[in-house]
Amino acid sequence: MIDNSDTIAAIATPPGRGGIGIIRISGPLARSIAKSLTGTCPIARQARYCHFKDPQGVVLDRGIVLYFSAPASYTGEDIVELQGHGGQAVLNTVLQHTLKLGARPARPGEFTERAFLNNKLDLLQAEAVADLIDSASEQAARSAMRSLNGEFSSSIDVILEKLINLRILIEGALDFPEEEIDFLSGADLKERINNSLQQLESVLIKARNGRVLREGVSMAIIGSPNVGKSSLLNVLSQTNRAIVTDTPGTTRDVIEEKILIDNLPLNIVDTAGIRDSDDCIEKEGIKRAWLTTKKADLVLLVREALPVHQQQECSIIGRIPPGAKIIVIHNKIDLVGRPAHINDRGGGEPEVFLSVKTKAGLDLLTGQIKKMMGVADANEDVLCARGRHVEALEQTRVFLKKAAEELYNKRPAAELLAEELRQAQRCLEEITGKSTSDDLLGKIFSSFCIGK
Ligand SMILES: Nc1nc2c(ncn2[C@@H]2O[C@H](COP(=O)(O)OP(=O)(O)OP(=O)(O)O)[C@@H](O)[C@H]2O)c(=O)[nH]1
Numbered sequence: 466m467i468d469n470s471d472t473i474a475a476i477a478t479p480p481g482r483g484g485i486g487i488i489r490i491s492g493p494l495a496r497s498i499a500k501s502l503t504g505t506c507p508i509a510r511q512a513r514y515c516h517f518k519d520p521q522g523v524v525l526d527r528g529i530v531l532y533f534s535a536p537a538s539y540t541g542e543d544i545v546e547l548q549g550h551g552g553q554a555v556l557n558t559v560l561q562h563t564l565k566l567g568a569r570p571a572r573p574g575e576f577t578e579r580a581f582l583n584n585k586l587d588l589l590q591a592e593a594v595a596d597l598i599d600s601a602s603e604q605a606a607r608s609a610m611r612s613l614n615g616e617f618s619s620s621i622d623v624i625l626e627k628l629i630n631l632r633i634l635i636e637g638a639l640d641f642p643e644e645e646i647d648f649l650s651g652a653d654l655k656e657r658i659n660n661s662l663q664q665l666e667s668v669l670i671k672a673r674n675g676r677v678l679r680e681g682v683s684m685a686i687i688g689s690p691n692v693g694k695s696s697l698l699n700v701l702s703q704t705n706r707a708i709v710t711d712t713p714g715t716t717r718d719v720i721e722e723k724i725l726i727d728n729l730p731l732n733i734v735d736t737a738g739i740r741d742s743d744d745c746i747e748k749e750g751i752k753r754a755w756l757t758t759k760k761a762d763l764v765l766l767v768r769e770a771l772p773v774h775q776q777q778e779c780s781i782i783g784r785i786p787p788g789a790k791i792i793v794i795h796n797k798i799d800l801v802g803r804p805a806h807i808n809d810r811g812g813g814e815p816e817v818f819l820s821v822k823t824k825a826g827l828d829l830l831t832g833q834i835k836k837m838m839g840v841a842d843a844n845e846d847v848l849c850a851r852g853r854h855v856e857a858l859e860q861t862r863v864f865l866k867k868a869a870e871e872l873y874n875k876r877p878a879a880e881l882l883a884e885e886l887r888q889a890q891r892c893l894e895e896i897t898g899k900s901t902s903d904d905l906l907g908k909i910f911s912s913f914c915i916g917k
């Protein structure tokens with residue numbers, strides 16, 4: 466466990482010029498450091514304007530000092546905030562003096578880590594702090610805020626409480642083997658486990674949506690040469706990022722752009738046109754196109770809305786990894802006089818007929834992208850989640866399903882049932898940090914900013 470008996474300090478505002486710069490100090494020496502720097506003892510929760518001085522009385526900066534006494538503070542320890550001028554040199558000078566007075570430089574995320582260790586936040590809420598700061602869209606920020614307010618944690622806690630109660634019942638029955646079978650065959654137990662599974666399912670959907678919002682979607686544009694892939698990247702990103710010409714084989718390397726479609730962060734990757742080629746540069750470009758396709762969450766396979774290259778398209782679609790999400794785009798409908806439309810009848814890949822040149826049908830494409838990435842329009846259906854949360858929820862579901870299956874056996878075994886429920890509980894507790902390894906904690910907090 467991390468030793469948090471020492472005092473930490475860091476500049477909490479971002480590097481560069483700013484109107485105000487904040488130094489944060491947390492730990493047992495925070496108050497005495499503030500006293501040495503300002504000459505007076507700070508009063509809890511009262512802003513005071515003062516000079517920040519070195520031991521020789523030289524004024525380093527002037528500004529506001531704020532003091533929050535333990536445990537009523539962000540970290541649960543004594544905290545001092547010095548709000549001075551937002552220049553790196555002046556902030557560094559004041560920070561160096563706090564270090565001379567006994568503090569040590571804080572590691573990234575160490576303030577929030579202390580808040581977690583002092584039970585001010587659970588792990589989900591601590592992660593939501595970082596996610597709120599990193600939010601790329603308003604919707605992502607709102608969902609991070611809901612997690613920070615405890616919405617995600619309480620939906621997990623509700624299921625956890627049910628699982629714990631079930632375990633108490635089942636483990637209690639282990640002591641009375643003669644009554645065990647009747648008890649385990651009862652409808653009540655099945656109903657209770659199925660009910661927990663349903664609740665878990667609904668949290669999982671919200672978490673999956675939140676993960677897409679937080680991490681974004683990587684989308685590869687692939688297809689034969691000259692079909693309009695680079696033109697599509699340019700029009701979606703509203704840039705001239707990729708070179709567009711009517712010479713097949715224009716794009717040689719992968720080109721990436723980040724965009725937002727109605728709050729959904731997308732990393733679009735344009736790739737070299739796929740064809741047989743003896744040119745070593747083009748061959749390398751095509752190799753990279755396939756590597757990009759393998760890693761993509763969504764593949765946009767572009768072709769011309771003309772009856773050419775059919776053969777080539779079939780071989781491309783056949784090489785896309787099985788299970789990948791694909792949208793087939795029939796571009797250049799302006800050349801054949803067809804209206805923009807979408808074929809999404811299920812069964813095969815959805816097909817969008819559009820023109821990048823006239824922009825007809827682009828709205829159909831963006832709607833389809835959102836639909837396929839499962840992003841709900843309703844904000845309430847999103848919980849800010851990370852990969853590890855979704856994986857733990859999926860793992861919990863596996864154990865709960867095994868528990869439910871056990872109950873449908875002719876002679877259900879209480880020991881097995883109890884074990885599945887214990888594992889399900891462990892997975893859920895990992896999410897909120899009730900049982901999380903120090904390694905994982907270290908990894909989570911090290912991705913935070915310094916000063917948070
Ligand atoms: N008429 C028409 N022309 C288009 C449309 N979209 C793209 N083009 C033209 O098609 C040609 C090829 O466009 P690019 O975007 O360079 O095609 P690409 O698929 O990236 O080609 P490579 O990089 O060679 O693989 C250019 O002359 C574009 O102006 C469209 O919707 N209609």
Ligand SMILES: [Mg+2]
Binds near residue numbers: 695708716736737738
């Ligand atoms: Mg191109």
